[in-house]
Amino acid sequence: MSNDDFNLDKIWQQQDVTKVNVQSLKRQWWLMRMKQYLYIMLDGLAVMSVPLVLWFFPKELSTFEGVWIGVVFLFVCIWFFYLLWLRRFSLGFNSETATTSDFIQRVKLQYQQNIKIAYVNKVLCYITPMFFVGYAAFAFWGDFVEQQELVRKAKVMLILNIVCMPLMWLWMHKRQLKFKRLLEEFESQSPLN
Numbered sequence: 211m212s213n214d215d216f217n218l219d220k221i222w223q224q225q226d227v228t229k230v231n232v233q234s235l236k237r238q239w240w241l242m243r244m245k246q247y248l249y250i251m252l253d254g255l256a257v258m259s260v261p262l263v264l265w266f267f268p269k270e271l272s273t274f275e276g277v278w279i280g281v282v283f284l285f286v287c288i289w290f291f292y293l294l295w296l297r298r299f300s301l302g303f304n305s306e307t308a309t310t311s312d313f314i315q316r317v318k319l320q321y322q323q324n325i326k327i328a329y330v331n332k333v334l335c336y337i338t339p340m341f342f343v344g345y346a347a348f349a350f351w352g353d354f355v356e357q358q359e360l361v362r363k364a365k366v367m368l369i370l371n372i373v374c375m376p377l378m379w380l381w382m383h384k385r386q387l388k389f390k391r392l393l394e395e396f397e398s399q400s401p402l403n
Contacts, residue, residue, distance in 0.1 A: 239300075239313070242320060246300045249293075257283075257290045274354035278345050285341075289334065296323045296330070321393040328386035335379040342367040 260283040264276060271279070299319040346364050349355040355363070 235313070239317065242317070243300045246297045246320075250297060250301075253290050253293055257286050260286055272354055274349065274352065278348070282341060289330075293327060293330065296327050299323055317396060318393065321389050321396060324389040325386055325393070328382045328389065331382040332379055332386070335375045335382070338375060339371045342371055 260279060264271070264279055268276070297320075299316055346360065346367065349360050350357075
């Protein structure tokens with residue numbers, strides 16, 4: 211063995227080894243899963259709110275409004291199941307029986323999906339006002355809703371769109387950037403790239 215090889219072995223053996231804090235990783239994974247379940251529950255409540263409107267206020271709604279709410283319900287169901295599909299990597303995964311490479315792969319996949327979820331919700335911020343504008347336009351020109359009632363509903367919709375949608379878009383944009391940063395950090399620290 212040459213002297214150079216001996217020096218390299220000696221230096222290599224003296225390096226500090228960072229131990230992985232398995233409990234911290236398990237806790238991080240558990241928190242990620244719980245957040246996903248919480249978001250699914252909130253998304254589910256949003257989906258269930260549409261039929262509840264039809265159930266509790268059928269006399270207050272015209273046929274046109276009932277059909278419009280049905281169309282919105284269909285759209286919301288598609289959105290819900292797509293988000294559920296994007297969250298699939300963290301839902302049924304048990305970290306107790308997983309190998310390190312399985313765990314690393316799942317975390318990376320869920321970060322990638324979280325970026326997509328934030329993007330989808332940003333797009334939703336553009337689509338939602340179109341539903342309200344479409345409702346108001348069809349109701350006005352189709353003469354489906356009384357004019358005073360339409361003006362009152364349009365004011366409420368306008369306020370919700372002016373206040374809520376930009377705030378939601380900003381929140382989703384920040385989440386998208388956050389998950390991109392977390393994914394980059396995780397990949398840079400991952401031993402199994």
